[in-house]
Amino acid sequence: MKKTIIYSFIAILVCALGFSFFYNGFSGIQSMTIQKYDEPIEKGKITTDKEKIKTITGILNRSNRVTANYELVYPHDYKIQLKYKDGKTEVLYVNKNFGSNITLFVSDVRDSYKINDKQTKKILDLLLN
Secondary structure, eight states, X not given: OHHHHHHHHHHHHHHHHHHHHHOOOOOOEEEEEEEETTSOGGGSEEEOOHHHHHHHHHHHXXXXXXXXXXXXXXXXXXXXXXXXXXXXXXXXXXXXXXXXXXXXXXXXSSOEEEEEHHHHHHHHHHHHO
């Protein structure tokens, strides 16, 4: 009986630690707006489709968090504005071709995130189509 309780506790602890380690905190997103970097937010394309938002949120939560700050010599390619259900907003600046098969997403309120080009293409296709 004691072994079962101990094993259950260890399994729950491992799951909780794994979840917190691989989760970047993107949740409760109500809408997403994407536009070219030099366009005003009013010209952006708004997405409120729950399935698209769920897919994109999953990709963002599985991305590699980067705590370093980068000085980029070229402008961002896109801006993605996230509107949360609690009224807060966050802007992700998208830098395609940041590295070999890597796109850098820079948040205005959090860290930066590296996403592979395949997942970036999926995000952009969902938001632009």
